[in-house]
Amino acid sequence: MSDIIIRRQHGKSLAEARASAEHMASELNEEFDLSYHWDGDVMRFKRPGVAGDLSVDDQQVALNIRLGFLLFALKPTIEREIHRFFDENFPS
Known part of the structure; x- marks a missing residue:
């Protein structure tokens, strides 16, 4: 298993x-x-080979993402894509 952990400050309200x-x-x-559901302010998601959660606060x-063995080789590509999504949705 391989983990991807990303934290980013945002200037938004919690909503x-x-x-x-x-x-x-x-x-x-x-x-x-990717299927997901909310548990309070934590979004839990999964698909074959990937599981994790995204928590938001104010x-x-x-x-936090856990990649399965078969996706380990794609970790750099997945991480780049995640940063792109974060840049679009949570700009610094």
């Missing part, structure tokens, strides 16, 4: 941050068939 996270998850669902967004 705005959650809406941005929802938008990001919706795009990921369409593009990668100051930061935190992403």
Whole structure:
């Protein structure tokens, strides 16, 4: 297993941050068939070979992803794509 951990400060309200996270998850669902659900302010998601959570609060967004063995080789590509999604949805 390989982990990707990303933390980013944002200048949004909690509601705005959650809406941005929802938008990001919706795009990921369409593009990668990623299923997700909210548990309070934590979004839990999964698909074969990937599982994780995205938590939002009034100051930061935190992403934790666990990649399965078969996706380990794609970790740099996946990480770049995640940063792109963060740049679009949670600009610094």
